[in-house]
Amino acid sequence: MYFTPDVRVCALLAEARDVVIVTHIYPDGDAFGSQVALAEALESRGARVRVWNCHAPPERLKFLDAGGRVRIIRPEDVPCLPDCELLVALDTSELARLGDLGAFVTRSAAVKVVIDHHIPPPRHGFDAAWAEERAGATGLLVFDLIDALGLAPSPAAATALFAAIASDTGWFAFSNTTARELSAAARLVERGASPADLYRHINGGSSIQRTALLGQVLASVRQELDGRFVWSLITRRQMTDKGIAYEELDGIIDELKNIRHALIVALIVELGDGKWKVSLRGPLHVDVNLIARRFGGGGHAKAAGYRVSASGVEAVLADLRPELRRAIDGPPPAEEPPRHGKEPKPCSTRSRKACSPRSARPSSRRKSSKR
Numbered sequence: 001m002y003f004t005p006d007v008r009v010c011a012l013l014a015e016a017r018d019v020v021i022v023t024h025i026y027p028d029g030d031a032f033g034s035q036v037a038l039a040e041a042l043e044s045r046g047a048r049v050r051v052w053n054c055h056a057p058p059e060r061l062k063f064l065d066a067g068g069r070v071r072i073i074r075p076e077d078v079p080c081l082p083d084c085e086l087l088v089a090l091d092t093s094e095l096a097r098l099g100d101l102g103a104f105v106t107r108s109a110a111v112k113v114v115i116d117h118h119i120p121p122p123r124h125g126f127d128a129a130w131a132e133e134r135a136g137a138t139g140l141l142v143f144d145l146i147d148a149l150g151l152a153p154s155p156a157a158a159t160a161l162f163a164a165i166a167s168d169t170g171w172f173a174f175s176n177t178t179a180r181e182l183s184a185a186a187r188l189v190e191r192g193a194s195p196a197d198l199y200r201h202i203n204g205g206s207s208i209q210r211t212a213l214l215g216q217v218l219a220s221v222r223q224e225l226d227g228r229f230v231w232s233l234i235t236r237r238q239m240t241d242k243g244i245a246y247e248e249l250d251g252i253i254d255e256l257k258n259i260r261h262a263l264i265v266a267l268i269v270e271l272g273d274g275k276w277k278v279s280l281r282g283p284l285h286v287d288v289n290l291i292a293r294r295f296g297g298g299g300h301a302k303a304a305g306y307r308v309s310a311s312g313v314e315a316v317l318a319d320l321r322p323e324l325r326r327a328i329d330g331p332p333p334a335e336e337p338p339r340h341g342k343e344p345k346p347c348s349t350r351s352r353k354a355c356s357p358r359s360a361r362p363s364s365r366r367k368s369s370k371r
Protein backbone atom coordinates (compact mmCIF):
# COMPACT_ATOMS: atom_id res chain seq x y z
CA MET A 1 0.00 0.00 0.00
CA TYR A 2 1.32 3.43 -0.96
CA PHE A 3 -1.14 5.72 0.82
CA THR A 4 -3.37 4.96 3.77
CA PRO A 5 -7.02 5.27 2.74
CA ASP A 6 -9.24 7.55 4.75
CA VAL A 7 -10.88 5.33 7.36
CA ARG A 8 -14.42 6.57 6.72
CA VAL A 9 -14.14 6.37 2.95
CA CYS A 10 -12.78 2.86 3.31
CA ALA A 11 -15.54 1.78 5.70
CA LEU A 12 -18.26 3.18 3.46
CA LEU A 13 -16.90 1.36 0.43
CA ALA A 14 -16.50 -1.83 2.43
CA GLU A 15 -20.18 -1.88 3.37
CA ALA A 16 -22.15 -0.30 0.54
CA ARG A 17 -24.40 -2.60 -1.48
CA ASP A 18 -25.57 -0.09 -4.08
CA VAL A 19 -22.96 2.28 -5.48
CA VAL A 20 -22.87 4.91 -8.20
CA ILE A 21 -19.44 6.03 -9.44
CA VAL A 22 -19.09 9.33 -11.26
CA THR A 23 -16.14 11.40 -12.43
CA HIS A 24 -15.34 14.70 -14.11
CA ILE A 25 -16.50 15.84 -17.52
CA TYR A 26 -14.44 14.56 -20.44
CA PRO A 27 -12.96 11.68 -18.46
CA ASP A 28 -9.30 10.98 -19.11
CA GLY A 29 -7.38 7.75 -18.64
CA ASP A 30 -7.04 8.24 -14.90
CA ALA A 31 -10.71 9.05 -14.35
CA PHE A 32 -12.07 6.34 -16.61
CA GLY A 33 -9.57 3.64 -15.61
CA SER A 34 -10.17 4.35 -11.91
CA GLN A 35 -13.92 4.07 -12.38
CA VAL A 36 -13.73 0.77 -14.23
CA ALA A 37 -11.32 -0.77 -11.70
CA LEU A 38 -13.26 0.36 -8.63
CA ALA A 39 -16.55 -0.83 -10.15
CA GLU A 40 -15.13 -4.24 -10.89
CA ALA A 41 -13.61 -4.58 -7.41
CA LEU A 42 -16.84 -3.63 -5.63
CA GLU A 43 -18.86 -5.95 -7.86
CA SER A 44 -16.47 -8.77 -7.00
CA ARG A 45 -17.59 -8.51 -3.39
CA GLY A 46 -21.25 -8.49 -4.38
CA ALA A 47 -22.16 -4.83 -4.57
CA ARG A 48 -24.40 -3.45 -7.28
CA VAL A 49 -22.38 -0.78 -9.09
CA ARG A 50 -23.44 1.73 -11.72
CA VAL A 51 -20.91 3.95 -13.47
CA TRP A 52 -22.32 7.16 -14.90
CA ASN A 53 -20.49 9.76 -16.96
CA CYS A 54 -21.52 12.90 -18.81
CA HIS A 55 -19.16 12.23 -21.67
CA ALA A 56 -17.74 9.20 -23.42
CA PRO A 57 -14.02 8.68 -22.91
CA PRO A 58 -11.63 9.14 -25.84
CA GLU A 59 -12.14 6.36 -28.38
CA ARG A 60 -8.75 4.85 -27.59
CA LEU A 61 -9.68 4.30 -23.93
CA LYS A 62 -13.01 2.57 -24.51
CA PHE A 63 -11.45 -0.91 -24.54
CA LEU A 64 -10.75 -0.53 -20.80
CA ASP A 65 -14.48 -0.93 -20.20
CA ALA A 66 -14.78 -4.29 -21.90
CA GLY A 67 -17.65 -5.15 -19.56
CA GLY A 68 -19.66 -2.17 -20.84
CA ARG A 69 -20.29 -0.87 -17.32
CA VAL A 70 -20.00 2.81 -18.08
CA ARG A 71 -23.25 4.51 -19.07
CA ILE A 72 -23.25 7.93 -20.73
CA ILE A 73 -25.91 10.11 -19.15
CA ARG A 74 -27.62 12.65 -21.38
CA PRO A 75 -28.76 15.94 -19.81
CA GLU A 76 -32.41 14.89 -20.19
CA ASP A 77 -31.71 11.65 -18.28
CA VAL A 78 -30.47 13.43 -15.17
CA PRO A 79 -33.86 14.26 -13.55
CA CYS A 80 -34.94 10.59 -13.84
CA LEU A 81 -31.82 8.92 -12.48
CA PRO A 82 -32.64 6.54 -9.61
CA ASP A 83 -30.89 7.18 -6.33
CA CYS A 84 -28.32 4.94 -4.72
CA GLU A 85 -26.89 4.17 -1.30
CA LEU A 86 -23.33 5.41 -1.82
CA LEU A 87 -22.13 7.88 -4.38
CA VAL A 88 -18.42 7.97 -5.24
CA ALA A 89 -16.81 10.80 -7.19
CA LEU A 90 -13.37 9.98 -8.57
CA ASP A 91 -10.58 12.29 -9.77
CA THR A 92 -12.43 15.49 -8.94
CA SER A 93 -13.77 17.04 -5.78
CA GLU A 94 -15.70 19.84 -7.40
CA LEU A 95 -19.39 19.53 -8.18
CA ALA A 96 -18.97 21.91 -11.09
CA ARG A 97 -16.55 19.45 -12.71
CA LEU A 98 -19.23 16.75 -12.68
CA GLY A 99 -21.12 18.54 -15.44
CA ASP A 100 -24.80 17.63 -15.71
CA LEU A 101 -24.32 14.91 -13.08
CA GLY A 102 -23.59 17.62 -10.52
CA ALA A 103 -27.36 18.16 -10.28
CA PHE A 104 -27.87 14.46 -9.53
CA VAL A 105 -25.18 14.49 -6.87
CA THR A 106 -26.71 17.56 -5.28
CA ARG A 107 -30.22 16.10 -5.04
CA SER A 108 -29.15 12.55 -4.17
CA ALA A 109 -29.84 11.35 -0.63
CA ALA A 110 -26.90 8.94 -0.86
CA VAL A 111 -23.83 9.16 1.31
CA LYS A 112 -21.31 10.95 -0.90
CA VAL A 113 -17.59 10.36 -0.93
CA VAL A 114 -14.76 11.64 -3.07
CA ILE A 115 -11.40 10.11 -3.89
CA ASP A 116 -9.09 12.54 -5.61
CA HIS A 117 -5.54 13.79 -6.05
CA HIS A 118 -6.28 17.33 -7.14
CA ILE A 119 -5.75 20.65 -5.42
CA PRO A 120 -7.61 21.87 -3.34
CA PRO A 121 -8.75 19.35 -0.76
CA PRO A 122 -12.41 18.51 -1.38
CA ARG A 123 -15.15 19.74 0.86
CA HIS A 124 -18.10 20.90 -1.24
CA GLY A 125 -21.14 18.71 -0.87
CA PHE A 126 -19.41 15.47 0.14
CA ASP A 127 -19.79 13.52 3.37
CA ALA A 128 -16.33 11.99 3.34
CA ALA A 129 -13.21 12.59 1.32
CA TRP A 130 -9.88 10.99 0.67
CA ALA A 131 -7.65 13.51 -1.06
CA GLU A 132 -3.98 12.82 -1.57
CA GLU A 133 -2.25 15.47 -3.62
CA ARG A 134 1.00 13.51 -3.61
CA ALA A 135 -0.55 10.68 -5.59
CA GLY A 136 0.43 10.75 -9.24
CA ALA A 137 -3.01 9.46 -10.19
CA THR A 138 -6.38 8.71 -8.64
CA GLY A 139 -5.76 5.20 -9.94
CA LEU A 140 -3.00 4.78 -7.37
CA LEU A 141 -5.48 5.65 -4.60
CA VAL A 142 -8.06 3.25 -6.00
CA PHE A 143 -5.38 0.54 -6.06
CA ASP A 144 -4.66 1.21 -2.38
CA LEU A 145 -8.35 1.20 -1.58
CA ILE A 146 -8.94 -2.13 -3.31
CA ASP A 147 -6.01 -3.47 -1.29
CA ALA A 148 -7.42 -2.04 1.95
CA LEU A 149 -10.77 -3.69 1.24
CA GLY A 150 -8.97 -7.03 1.12
CA LEU A 151 -9.68 -7.43 -2.58
CA ALA A 152 -7.29 -8.09 -5.45
CA PRO A 153 -7.62 -6.43 -8.84
CA SER A 154 -8.55 -8.78 -11.68
CA PRO A 155 -6.42 -8.62 -14.85
CA ALA A 156 -9.01 -6.23 -16.34
CA ALA A 157 -8.95 -4.00 -13.26
CA ALA A 158 -5.13 -4.12 -13.14
CA THR A 159 -5.10 -3.06 -16.79
CA ALA A 160 -7.47 -0.17 -16.08
CA LEU A 161 -5.40 0.96 -13.10
CA PHE A 162 -2.14 0.75 -15.04
CA ALA A 163 -3.73 2.86 -17.77
CA ALA A 164 -4.88 5.35 -15.12
CA ILE A 165 -1.44 5.76 -13.59
CA ALA A 166 0.38 5.74 -16.93
CA SER A 167 -2.00 8.39 -18.32
CA ASP A 168 -1.54 10.86 -15.49
CA THR A 169 2.22 10.38 -15.22
CA GLY A 170 2.81 10.67 -18.98
CA TRP A 171 3.94 7.06 -19.06
CA PHE A 172 6.11 7.59 -16.00
CA ALA A 173 7.93 10.60 -17.43
CA PHE A 174 6.30 13.52 -15.58
CA SER A 175 7.58 14.90 -12.29
CA ASN A 176 4.77 13.16 -10.41
CA THR A 177 6.42 9.82 -11.13
CA THR A 178 7.97 8.46 -7.96
CA ALA A 179 8.90 5.05 -6.64
CA ARG A 180 5.25 4.67 -5.61
CA GLU A 181 3.87 5.01 -9.12
CA LEU A 182 6.56 2.74 -10.55
CA SER A 183 6.15 0.16 -7.83
CA ALA A 184 2.36 0.14 -8.24
CA ALA A 185 2.85 -0.26 -11.98
CA ALA A 186 5.09 -3.26 -11.41
CA ARG A 187 2.49 -4.89 -9.16
CA LEU A 188 -0.22 -4.22 -11.74
CA VAL A 189 1.91 -5.88 -14.41
CA GLU A 190 2.20 -8.89 -12.10
CA ARG A 191 -1.60 -8.88 -11.91
CA GLY A 192 -2.05 -8.95 -15.67
CA ALA A 193 -1.52 -5.45 -17.10
CA SER A 194 0.55 -5.43 -20.28
CA PRO A 195 2.39 -2.12 -20.73
CA ALA A 196 3.25 -2.69 -24.37
CA ASP A 197 -0.32 -3.61 -25.30
CA LEU A 198 -1.65 -0.65 -23.35
CA TYR A 199 0.80 1.78 -24.92
CA ARG A 200 -0.12 0.55 -28.39
CA HIS A 201 -3.85 0.75 -27.65
CA ILE A 202 -3.77 4.17 -26.02
CA ASN A 203 -0.97 6.03 -27.79
CA GLY A 204 -1.00 4.05 -31.00
CA GLY A 205 -4.74 4.45 -31.35
CA SER A 206 -4.70 7.94 -32.82
CA SER A 207 -6.83 8.44 -35.92
CA ILE A 208 -5.23 9.93 -39.03
CA GLN A 209 -7.48 12.97 -38.57
CA ARG A 210 -6.16 13.54 -35.06
CA THR A 211 -2.58 13.15 -36.24
CA ALA A 212 -3.21 15.68 -39.02
CA LEU A 213 -4.73 18.08 -36.48
CA LEU A 214 -1.70 17.59 -34.27
CA GLY A 215 0.40 18.62 -37.26
CA GLN A 216 -1.62 21.84 -37.58
CA VAL A 217 -1.30 22.54 -33.86
CA LEU A 218 2.48 22.09 -34.02
CA ALA A 219 2.79 24.12 -37.23
CA SER A 220 0.93 27.08 -35.71
CA VAL A 221 2.74 27.13 -32.37
CA ARG A 222 3.71 30.59 -31.17
CA GLN A 223 6.13 32.00 -28.62
CA GLU A 224 5.75 35.12 -26.49
CA LEU A 225 7.51 36.65 -23.50
CA ASP A 226 10.97 35.79 -24.83
CA GLY A 227 9.94 32.23 -25.51
CA ARG A 228 8.79 31.61 -21.97
CA PHE A 229 5.14 31.39 -23.05
CA VAL A 230 4.33 28.91 -25.80
CA TRP A 231 0.82 28.45 -27.12
CA SER A 232 -1.22 27.07 -29.93
CA LEU A 233 -4.84 27.00 -30.94
CA ILE A 234 -7.49 24.56 -32.09
CA THR A 235 -10.52 26.16 -33.69
CA ARG A 236 -14.03 24.76 -33.85
CA ARG A 237 -13.66 24.76 -37.64
CA GLN A 238 -10.55 22.56 -37.52
CA MET A 239 -12.37 20.04 -35.34
CA THR A 240 -15.53 19.91 -37.45
CA ASP A 241 -13.54 19.76 -40.71
CA LYS A 242 -11.68 16.74 -39.44
CA GLY A 243 -14.62 15.21 -37.58
CA ILE A 244 -12.74 15.21 -34.30
CA ALA A 245 -14.55 15.21 -30.98
CA TYR A 246 -13.27 17.30 -28.09
CA GLU A 247 -12.34 14.21 -26.09
CA GLU A 248 -9.85 13.17 -28.79
CA LEU A 249 -7.70 16.22 -28.03
CA ASP A 250 -6.36 14.73 -24.81
CA GLY A 251 -2.55 14.59 -24.90
CA ILE A 252 -2.03 17.08 -27.72
CA ILE A 253 -0.80 19.79 -25.35
CA ASP A 254 1.94 17.52 -24.10
CA GLU A 255 3.57 17.74 -27.53
CA LEU A 256 4.14 21.46 -26.94
CA LYS A 257 5.94 21.03 -23.64
CA ASN A 258 9.26 20.02 -25.09
CA ILE A 259 10.03 23.42 -26.56
CA ARG A 260 13.18 24.81 -25.01
CA HIS A 261 12.80 27.63 -22.44
CA ALA A 262 9.00 27.25 -22.27
CA LEU A 263 7.85 28.00 -18.73
CA ILE A 264 4.12 28.08 -19.49
CA VAL A 265 2.45 26.19 -22.30
CA ALA A 266 -1.16 26.78 -23.34
CA LEU A 267 -3.46 25.02 -25.75
CA ILE A 268 -6.52 27.13 -26.46
CA VAL A 269 -9.52 25.24 -27.81
CA GLU A 270 -12.57 26.93 -29.26
CA LEU A 271 -15.56 25.05 -27.84
CA GLY A 272 -18.22 26.99 -29.76
CA ASP A 273 -20.90 29.48 -28.65
CA GLY A 274 -18.17 31.89 -27.59
CA LYS A 275 -16.68 29.46 -25.09
CA TRP A 276 -13.01 28.54 -24.88
CA LYS A 277 -11.02 25.94 -23.00
CA VAL A 278 -7.52 26.91 -21.96
CA SER A 279 -5.25 24.03 -20.94
CA LEU A 280 -2.04 25.01 -19.20
CA ARG A 281 1.20 23.17 -18.51
CA GLY A 282 4.15 24.33 -16.45
CA PRO A 283 6.99 22.08 -17.55
CA LEU A 284 9.47 23.76 -15.18
CA HIS A 285 8.80 25.68 -11.97
CA VAL A 286 5.75 27.85 -12.72
CA ASP A 287 2.60 26.78 -10.86
CA VAL A 288 -0.10 26.88 -13.54
CA ASN A 289 -2.78 25.83 -11.07
CA LEU A 290 -2.56 29.32 -9.55
CA ILE A 291 -3.12 30.85 -12.99
CA ALA A 292 -6.09 28.58 -13.78
CA ARG A 293 -7.68 29.40 -10.44
CA ARG A 294 -7.64 33.09 -11.30
CA PHE A 295 -10.16 32.18 -14.01
CA GLY A 296 -12.25 29.81 -11.91
CA GLY A 297 -10.47 26.65 -13.06
CA GLY A 298 -7.84 24.52 -11.42
CA GLY A 299 -5.89 21.29 -11.53
CA HIS A 300 -2.34 20.63 -10.47
CA ALA A 301 0.80 22.73 -10.18
CA LYS A 302 2.09 21.45 -13.51
CA ALA A 303 -1.18 20.82 -15.34
CA ALA A 304 -4.34 22.85 -15.01
CA GLY A 305 -7.06 24.45 -17.07
CA TYR A 306 -10.09 26.66 -17.19
CA ARG A 307 -13.03 27.62 -19.40
CA VAL A 308 -13.97 31.16 -20.37
CA SER A 309 -16.42 33.00 -22.55
CA ALA A 310 -14.65 35.39 -24.91
CA SER A 311 -15.17 37.11 -28.24
CA GLY A 312 -12.10 35.46 -29.75
CA VAL A 313 -8.72 33.96 -29.07
CA GLU A 314 -7.16 37.43 -28.82
CA ALA A 315 -9.54 38.26 -25.99
CA VAL A 316 -8.63 35.02 -24.23
CA LEU A 317 -4.95 35.89 -24.55
CA ALA A 318 -5.47 39.51 -23.50
CA ASP A 319 -6.91 38.33 -20.19
CA LEU A 320 -4.29 35.63 -19.78
CA ARG A 321 -1.11 37.61 -20.48
CA PRO A 322 -1.08 39.71 -17.28
CA GLU A 323 -1.42 36.54 -15.23
CA LEU A 324 1.41 34.92 -17.18
CA ARG A 325 3.68 37.90 -16.56
CA ARG A 326 2.79 37.86 -12.90
CA ALA A 327 3.51 34.13 -12.68
CA ILE A 328 6.82 34.42 -14.53
CA ASP A 329 8.17 37.72 -13.23
CA GLY A 330 6.25 38.77 -10.18
CA PRO A 331 6.09 37.45 -6.66
CA PRO A 332 3.59 34.68 -6.07
CA PRO A 333 0.07 36.00 -5.42
CA ALA A 334 -0.42 36.60 -1.72
CA GLU A 335 -3.94 35.36 -1.66
CA GLU A 336 -6.05 33.32 -3.99
CA PRO A 337 -9.33 34.72 -5.28
CA PRO A 338 -12.56 33.42 -3.80
CA ARG A 339 -13.63 30.09 -5.24
CA HIS A 340 -16.86 29.76 -7.16
CA GLY A 341 -19.75 28.18 -5.36
CA LYS A 342 -20.83 27.91 -1.79
CA GLU A 343 -18.84 27.86 1.39
CA PRO A 344 -17.24 24.51 2.07
CA LYS A 345 -19.48 22.17 3.97
CA PRO A 346 -17.64 20.32 6.69
CA CYS A 347 -17.53 16.56 6.37
CA SER A 348 -20.24 15.00 8.49
CA THR A 349 -19.21 12.98 11.47
CA ARG A 350 -21.67 10.15 10.94
CA SER A 351 -20.00 7.22 12.62
CA ARG A 352 -19.30 4.05 10.74
CA LYS A 353 -17.49 0.90 11.54
CA ALA A 354 -13.92 1.57 10.55
CA CYS A 355 -12.09 -0.79 8.30
CA SER A 356 -8.48 -0.89 9.25
CA PRO A 357 -6.04 -0.73 6.40
CA ARG A 358 -3.70 -3.65 6.80
CA SER A 359 -0.47 -1.85 6.28
CA ALA A 360 0.81 1.53 5.35
CA ARG A 361 4.26 2.04 4.04
CA PRO A 362 5.86 5.40 4.76
CA SER A 363 6.12 7.28 1.54
CA SER A 364 8.60 9.82 0.28
CA ARG A 365 7.37 13.33 -0.35
CA ARG A 366 7.17 15.02 -3.65
CA LYS A 367 6.84 18.72 -4.34
CA SER A 368 4.49 18.81 -7.27
CA SER A 369 2.02 16.65 -9.02
CA LYS A 370 0.72 16.52 -12.53
CA ARG A 371 -2.82 16.58 -13.83
Ligand SMILES: [Mn+2]
Pocket: 030, 031, 091, 117, 136, 137, 138, 168, 371
Ligand atom coordinates in the same frame (compact mmCIF):
# COMPACT_ATOMS: atom_id res chain seq x y z
MN1 LIG B 1 -6.11 12.27 -12.29
